[in-house]
Amino acid sequence: MWLAILVIVIASVAAFDVTVTNHWNGGFQGKFTITPDHALHGWRAHIICDRALDAVEIWKATVVETKNDGKEYVVENMPWDGEISERNSLEIEFVGRMSGDSAPSCTVTVDGVGGGGSNHQNNPSPTQHTGSAGGGSPIQPGTSVVGGSAMKYDYAKALGLSILFYDAQRSGRLPANNPIPWRGDSAVNDGDAGHDLSGGWYDAGDHVKFNLPMAASTHFLLLSFIKFQDAYKQAGQTNMMCDMIKWPLDYFLKCWIPESQTYYVQVGDGGADHSFWGRPENMNMNRPAFKVTASNPGSDVAGDTASAFAAGYIVFKTICGDIPYANKLLEAAKSIYEFAKNHQKIYSQSVPQANAFYGSSGFKDELSLAAAWLYKATNQDNYLSDAKQFHEAGVPWSLSWDNKNIIATLLLYEITQDGSYKNDVMGFIRSYKPGGGITYTPCGLAYRDQWGANRYAGNAAFVAVLAAADGIEASDYLTWAMSQINYILGDNKYHISYEIGFGSHYPEHPHHRGSSCPTTTTQCNAGDPGPNPNVLKGALVGGPDNQDNYDDRRGDYVKNEVACDYNAGFQGALAGEF
Structure with a gap:
């Protein structure tokens, strides 16, 4: 029957x-x-x-x-x-x-x-390989799938490790609470004509300090801290984050001299720096400083720094509990924004020494973003008017150190609730999801470019979790973002975590000088086949090629480079997922 x-x-x-x-x-x-x-x-x-x-x-x-x-x-x-x-x-x-x-x-x-x-x-x-995170069943919050078996990923641990990576990138005289035992004081004499420029973050595996990607990384991290402060608290990382993020802000305050309308944007010569393989503590080459001024300006790098200052004001006022420092950041944000707005030029045209490394493609995105941040910090309508004026509608190719337009779009949507901004945010995420035009690796990584493949996927995931937090397609976007983060943490054909120190299988040969050199010697060899003697905890390596292939080889700087901007969106996506 x-x-x-x-x-x-x-x-x-x-x-x-x-x-x-x-x-x-x-x-x-x-x-x-x-x-x-x-x-x-x-x-x-x-x-x-x-x-x-x-x-x-x-x-x-x-x-x-x-x-x-x-x-x-x-x-x-x-x-x-x-x-x-x-x-x-x-x-x-x-x-x-x-x-x-x-x-x-x-x-x-x-x-x-x-x-x-x-x-x-x-x-x-x-030619277009698409897929989801490598596994055999759907990804649920807090879990991922490798080879069909459920595996719990500890996003809180991954978040804490990422913070440690930035501490490993510190330049200058290190504080007593330095959590990286193999790092010491370095480049303490950085400066120009008696002006102290010590501090800040080394950019990547090298030891140049580039303010454009450093400022972009800083305000990405600050944005994640503002939006997902409960996640940082749940992970037990609030104090560590306050301590970590103050380091670049202190450095930017040194670099910006409002009285003379001078902003130092780079310390170190890229060519000379890259010819030295050794620990930053052992550097002895000349480290020239480069600046932008009213007659030779840089609206992009100054605008990005204004965003970092304004977001830093919100963080130190509302989370870290240092009102005097917050007010200092806000005043710096206002003055450097006016400098950026009133003297408009691409910084790498004014400082050609940056062009081969971080040449900028424009400055409207940085000015729009800085104005939006200042509106959030002050609620003054003139900043909102500027943010709208400088904003360029449409769907950008990516979120990166060079193009922050999608973050400006998100902030403008939060402020105005204008559907046109929402449509561009949705269009951006749609372009990254399967069927949107981007190539996927067979195991499911959204593959935008060979240089920092994990970085671009992490940045797009960061946009997705920010949009979800703003009430846009929350469940769908969180699920997709998780597929990208879980790929990075192990849902790939090698079952490797591309974040160093996470899990039991991760890269051992990152292209990073300080990590690769023993602390007991003043000389080391980039070609040494052994694992790096110092574990660069939390660093996100560049990642695989478009067929999921990856070589854990120090000489392969395409796949094994690390950088401050590689971790920034990735860390934000981690915070947005729990």
């Missing part, structure tokens, strides 16, 4: 084809759309293929059962997408893993729905 009823129900369910959007050797990406003829309050779908799959990875559902020797996967809705009203649609993407390089033919049935789905077939692109 029960069997007969079951047969009747299944017979009444319409089947429709899965649209294959991409395939590669070992997997394919497909999608289907549920368009019910009546309201659904929870749903169950059957993905049935003409040959067995090793695994199905799906974001908007969870795999509850596998049948017919792997040819059928039963999936159920996630808690946030079970409600589908009559004639509305829900598009669902998934990745199937199997042997071979041709996609199977698959159909979908939805229990209790007599039709309604996609039945067209697209031509797959042979």
Whole structure:
């Protein structure tokens, strides 16, 4: 009796084809759309293929059962997408893993729905590899999946490690509470004509101090601290973060001389610096300082620093509890912003020594962002007017040290609730998700560029968690962001954490001079095949190529470089996920 009823129900369910959007050797990406003829309050779908799959990875559902020797996967809705009203649609993407390089033919049935789905077939692109985080079931908050088995990732630990990386990058005379045992005082005589320029962060594995990426990293980190301060508190990292983030702010205050309208933007010559492989404590080369002035300005680097000062004002007033210091930062933010606004020029045109390393493409994004931050700090309408005037609408290629336009867009949306800003934010994240045009590695990393692949994915994930915090597509964006962070922390074909010190398997040969040199010698060799003697805890290495291949080799600075800006968005995304 029960069997007969079951047969009747299944017979009444319409089947429709899965649209294959991409395939590669070992997997394919497909999608289907549920368009019910009546309201659904929870749903169950059957993905049935003409040959067995090793695994199905799906974001908007969870795999509850596998049948017919792997040819059928039963999936159920996630808690946030079970409600589908009559004639509305829900598009669902998934990745199937199997042997071979041709996609199977698959159909979908939805229990209790007599039709309604996609039945067209697209031509797959042979060049775009897409996927989700490497595993076999959906990623839930606080967990990731490697090889089909659930594994808990400790985001709080990853966050604390990232803070330690910035402490390892400190230049100058280190404080008594220095948490990095293999670091000591260095470059304590940095300066120009008697003006003290010691302090700040070394940029990457080298020892130049570049203020444009340093300021960008600083206000990314401050933004994450403001938006996700509860996460820092839950991780037990509030005091460490206050201590860490004050270091670059103190340095920027040294660099900015409002009386003479002078801002020092670089210390160290890139060419001379890169010819030395050794610890910063052992440097003895000349370290020239470069500046922008009213007659030779730099609106981008000055604007970025204004953002760091204004965001720092909010942090030290509301979180770190140092009102006098906060007020000092606010006054500096106002004055350096006026300098940036009144003397408009790209800084790397004024300081050509920066051009080969951090040449800037423009300054409107920095001016818009600085004005938005100052409006948040002061509530003065003239800053909001400036932020709107300098803002450039549209979807940028990425979030990076050079282009901060998407953060300006987010802040303007928070301030105004204008739908045009929201649309650009959604367009940016859509461009990074599968089907949005970006290449994905087979294991699921959104691959924007070979230089700092993990950095770009982490930055995009940071934008996604910020948007989610602002109420934009929260569940979907958090799930996608988590797929990128979990890839970085281990959901990849090597099961390696690209954050050094996290887990038991991580890079041992980062392209970083201080980490690679023993503290007991004044000389070391970049070609030494052994692991770095000093563990650069928390550093995010550049990452894999577009096929998930990675070499833990110090000489491969494309895959194994580290940098202050590599960690900034990644750390913000970690904070936004718990």
